Amino acid sequence: xxxxxxxxxxxxxxxxxKMLRSMLRDFVAEEVEPQALEYDxxxxxxxxxxxxxxxxGLLGISVPEEYGGSGMDATxxxxxxxxxxxxxxxxxxxxxxxxxLMVNNLAHNGNxxxxxxxxxxxxxxxxxxxxxxxxxxxxxxVLGMQTTAKQREDxxxxxxxxxxxxxxxxxxxxxxxxxxxxxYARTGTDSKGRAEVTTxxxxxxxxxxxxxxxxxxxxxxxxxxxAELVFDDCVVxxxxxxxxxxxxxxxxxxxxxxxxxxxAAMGLGIARRSLAxxxxxxxxxxxxxxxIRDFGQIQRHIGESWAEYRAMRAYVYDTARNTxxxxxxxxxxxxxxxxxxxTAAKNIADRAIQVMGGYGxxxxxxxxxxxxxxxxxxxxxxxxxxxxxxITRDLSRSPEKIEE
Ligand SMILES: Cc1cc2nc3c(=O)[nH]c(=O)nc-3n(C[C@H](O)[C@H](O)[C@H](O)COP(=O)(O)OP(=O)(O)OC[C@H]3O[C@@H](n4cnc5c(N)ncnc54)[C@H](O)[C@@H]3O)c2cc1C
Numbered sequence: 001x002x003x004x005x006x007x008x009x010x011x012x013x014x015x016x017x018k019m020l021r022s023m024l025r026d027f028v029a030e031e032v033e034p035q036a037l038e039y040d041x042x043x044x045x046x047x048x049x050x051x052x053x054x055x056x057g058l059l060g061i062s063v064p065e066e067y068g069g070s071g072m073d074a075t076x077x078x079x080x081x082x083x084x085x086x087x088x089x090x091x092x093x094x095x096x097x098x099x100x101l102m103v104n105n106l107a108h109n110g111n112x113x114x115x116x117x118x119x120x121x122x123x124x125x126x127x128x129x130x131x132x133x134x135x136x137x138x139x140x141x142v143l144g145m146q147t148t149a150k151q152r153e154d155x156x157x158x159x160x161x162x163x164x165x166x167x168x169x170x171x172x173x174x175x176x177x178x179x180x181x182x183x184y185a186r187t188g189t190d191s192k193g194r195a196e197v198t199t200x201x202x203x204x205x206x207x208x209x210x211x212x213x214x215x216x217x218x219x220x221x222x223x224x225x226x227a228e229l230v231f232d233d234c235v236v237x238x239x240x241x242x243x244x245x246x247x248x249x250x251x252x253x254x255x256x257x258x259x260x261x262x263x264a265a266m267g268l269g270i271a272r273r274s275l276a277x278x279x280x281x282x283x284x285x286x287x288x289x290x291x292i293r294d295f296g297q298i299q300r301h302i303g304e305s306w307a308e309y310r311a312m313r314a315y316v317y318d319t320a321r322n323t324x325x326x327x328x329x330x331x332x333x334x335x336x337x338x339x340x341x342x343t344a345a346k347n348i349a350d351r352a353i354q355v356m357g358g359y360g361x362x363x364x365x366x367x368x369x370x371x372x373x374x375x376x377x378x379x380x381x382x383x384x385x386x387x388x389x390x391i392t393r394d395l396s397r398s399p400e401k402i403e404e
Contacts, residue, residue: 010317013075020076024083027056036088039223040369043216045094046223047128047171054125059099062258062325063107067119074258074320077104078265082316085269089373090223092266093380097167097224098122100262101255102129102182106201108325109251110242114201118180127179128171132163132202132229133252139165140386142184142252143194147231149185157200157241159185159234162212165380169227175211179204181229188246196246200236208234220372254328259381260338261323264316267345267377270370271309274345274352277367278302281356292355301351308344316341332394332401339387342377349374 012018031049039046053059061076063069070076077100084092103122106115121127138144147161163169168178181202188196202209212228243251279302282293292298319333349371353360360367378384395401 010075010321011079011313013317013321016072017075017079020072021079021083023056024080028083028087032084032091033087036091036223037363037366037369039088040090041222041363043218043222044173045168045171045225046091049091050094050098050128051125053095054123057123058095059125060103060107060119060123061099062104063119063123067107067115068123069103069107069119074261074323074325075317077258077262078268078316078320081262081265082269082272085266085373086273087269088223089266089270089370090221092269093221093373093376094168094224096259096262096266097131098129100258101131101167102180104258104325105131105182105199105251105255106242108254109199110201113239114242118201122180128168129180129182130166130168130178131182132166132169133184134163134165136162136164136228140383143197145184145186145195145197147183147185149187149198149200149236151238155238157236157238159183159200159202159208159231159236161185161231163229163231165215166227166229167224167380169229170211170214170225172225173214175214177204177209177211177227177229181209182242183231184248184252185231197248197252198245199242199248199251201240201242202231202234202236203240206234206236208232219375220369221376222372250328253331256382257323257328257330257334258325260334260387261316261320263377263381264312264319264337264341267341267374268309268312268316270345270374270377271305271312271341271348274349274367274370275302275305275309277365278305278352278355281359285357298355301355305348305351308348312337312341312344331390332398335382335387335390335394338377338382339384339391342374343384345377346371346374 057070060069061072065071122129149157149159151157183200183202184197186195187198210230212230215226285292315337319337323330352367359365
């Protein structure tokens with residue numbers, strides 16, 4: 001047995017991970033925190049700051065170095081998301097849509113020509129990416145998707161349909177679409193009427209690709225742009241098909257695993273910030289002649305939040321450690337950690353508001369924004385109900401997991 005196993009901190013397992021976290025803490029304090037409140041209020045995406053993430057090697061965090069990435073693992077992805085979300089979950093959602101939903105997917109599933117041509121641009125921040133799976137009428141029921149792709153005689157594909165709720169779908173207020181969109185479309189139908197799904201790389205400027213609308217007035221994540229995308233006889237060359245036709249379920253499922261870890265890690269950042277805020281305030285605020293931290297009901301808010309935060313931290317980094325970005329196979333825990341971590345984050349932000357009273361309820365004190373942002377984590381990347389369904393199904397197939 002190795003004698004140093006007790007000294008391993010799962011959240012910072014190597015020197016490289018520690019340095020990444022420390023670099024991010026400085027970057028977040030200097031560059032992210034000062035703009036977070038304003039961009040949330042104005043419902044605007046900070047594109048310049050987003051591009052800066054590329055200068056720090058964060059946009060291609062899980063991409064091999066030969067394509068312009070940083071060649072790091074799922075633990076590094078969790079670290080970046082946790083640290084960015086400590087300050088600005090909205091910016092982090094835009095980052096996740098690009099780095100985890102589009103870039104990581106291409107790095108692990110694209111062919112050599114696609115990777116060589118596109119990865120350097122998305123790793124540097126020259127191009128902004130998005131991933132389009134959901135539709136106006138189909139979210140959880142993803143294989144009901146109605147966006148179709150048909151191949152013409154000249155080999156090109158023609159895409160028709162609409163995608164909804166696409167983070168980074170529009171990059172500004174003028175309806176400029178993302179530079180590159182990882183699109184899932186129906187290229188066939190199986191005997192049960194379910195979609196056979198194929199991935200297409202859609203590039204800005206392709207005929208028939210446009211932003212339908214930017215979606216305003218979201219509860220939270222207002223510093224990220226969410227858009228409807230329209231494909232109207234959109235013509236795509238065959239070299240922009242990823243993998244084999246009809247075979248995209250494999251990489252869709254594989255990439256959902258890192259997405260869920262990423263979203264749970266965002267919850268962790270929200271939880272840590274909320275806990276720090278309520279803990280500090282409980283000493284500063286006095287009522288009835290004592291600090292409010294002396295009251296049993298306030299102690300319950302702080303005590304429960306600490307315990308949940310610590311449980312989240314262990315589960316997020318244990319799941320990240322066990323997730324190989326090259327393979328799928330960790331659905332049970334990626335569903336589990338998102339199910340637990342997102343609601344825990346929302347509850348901890350909620351308690352922070354409660355502890356801080358009226359101050360907690362206004363933007364300047366941050367926790368109300370974190371609470372609004374946390375709610376999205378229970379919906380995006382799979383609803384709580386979808387995680388419950390997947391976990392129950394997986395445990396019926398593999399009950400031995402419980403006894404491991
Ligand atoms: C801010 C934001 C950003 C997003 N970004 C993206 C993105 O970048 N790309 C993208 O493709 N999508 C994105 N989404 C879409 C998101 O993934 C979907 O909203 C989510 O998957 C749920 O789909 P839906 O909204 O259609 O709800 P539905 O699937 O219609 O669900 C409605 C309700 O029914 C429940 N339900 C559905 N099926 C079942 C079932 N079998 N059993 C039990 N309950 C069920 C759900 O859990 C939910 O409570 C984003 C959404 C938001 C709000």
